[in-house]
Amino acid sequence: MVTAMKILIIEDDADAAAYLVKAFREAGHVADHAADGLDGYAMADAGEYDVLIVDRMLPKLDGLSLIRGLREQGRDVPVLILSALGQVDDRVKGLRAGGDDYLTKPYAFSELLARVEVLARRRRNGPAEETVYRVGDLELDRLAHRVTREGRPVDLQPREFRLLEYLMRHAGQVVTRTMLLENVWDYHFDPQTNVIDVHVSRLRAKIDKGFDRPLIHTVRGAGYTVRDGVR
Numbered sequence: 001m002v003t004a005m006k007i008l009i010i011e012d013d014a015d016a017a018a019y020l021v022k023a024f025r026e027a028g029h030v031a032d033h034a035a036d037g038l039d040g041y042a043m044a045d046a047g048e049y050d051v052l053i054v055d056r057m058l059p060k061l062d063g064l065s066l067i068r069g070l071r072e073q074g075r076d077v078p079v080l081i082l083s084a085l086g087q088v089d090d091r092v093k094g095l096r097a098g099g100d101d102y103l104t105k106p107y108a109f110s111e112l113l114a115r116v117e118v119l120a121r122r123r124r125n126g127p128a129e130e131t132v133y134r135v136g137d138l139e140l141d142r143l144a145h146r147v148t149r150e151g152r153p154v155d156l157q158p159r160e161f162r163l164l165e166y167l168m169r170h171a172g173q174v175v176t177r178t179m180l181l182e183n184v185w186d187y188h189f190d191p192q193t194n195v196i197d198v199h200v201s202r203l204r205a206k207i208d209k210g211f212d213r214p215l216i217h218t219v220r221g222a223g224y225t226v227r228d229g230v231r
Contacts, residue, residue: 037061
C-alpha cells in the first residue's frame with residue numbers, strides 16, 4: 001500500500017490545478033495549491049512537502065527560478081516539473097535548475113502519480129532506481145516506455161527496449177555478452193547463437209543511424225557500451 005503523500009502543486013492554470021488537486025486527493029494524498037511562483041516558493045519553503053509539482057511558466061516568479069531559489073536555500077524536496085515545453089533543451093534546463101524529473105503536457109495522470117510516488121519513496125527510503133536514463137541526446141523513460149533522440153521518438157520492439165534500458169543503466173561501463181544473456185534474455189547459459197549481435201545491430205540502426213556521433217559502441221573482445229562520444 002502506498003503511503004499518503006503531501007504534495008504542493010504550483011500551477012497558474014486554475015482548471016489544471018483543480019483537476020490535479022482532486023485527482024491526488026481521490027488517490028488518498030494531501031494536495032495543496034499555489035497559483036503563482038512567489039506564493040509557491042513561500043509555501044514550499046515553509047511547508048514539509050514530500051513532492052513539489054511545478055509548472056515552468058508561472059506569474060511573478062517562473063518555475064526554474066523558484067526551483068533554483070529552493071536549492072540555494074538547501075531545500076532538498078523532490079521536484080517534478082510539469083510543462084508544455086518538451087524539447088530536449090527545455091528538459092535539460094529544467095533538470096539543471098534542480099528538478100528531479102520532467103513530464104511534458106499533455107500527460108496521463110497515472111504516469112504522473114507513478115513518478116510522484118517514485119520521488120517520494122526516494123526521499124523517504126534513500127536512492128531508488130532511476131525511471132529516466134539519459135546519455136547525450138538519447139533519453140529512455142521506463143515508466144512511459146518511451147525512447148527519444150534529439151526529442152524525436154524512436155520505435156523499439158520490447159526486446160530492443162530491454163536491451164537499450166540495460167545498456168543505458170550501465171552507461172559508460174562495458175556490458176559483456178554474459179550480462180546481456182542473463183539480464184535481457186534470462187538465459188543462464190550461452191545458446192551459441194548470434195542473437196545479441198542481431199539485436200545490437202537493429203538497435204544501432206534505430207538509435208545511431210542518421211546522427212553525427214554514435215552512442216552504442218563495441219568493445220572488441222569484451223562486449224558493448226553506451227556512451228556519448230566516439231572515444
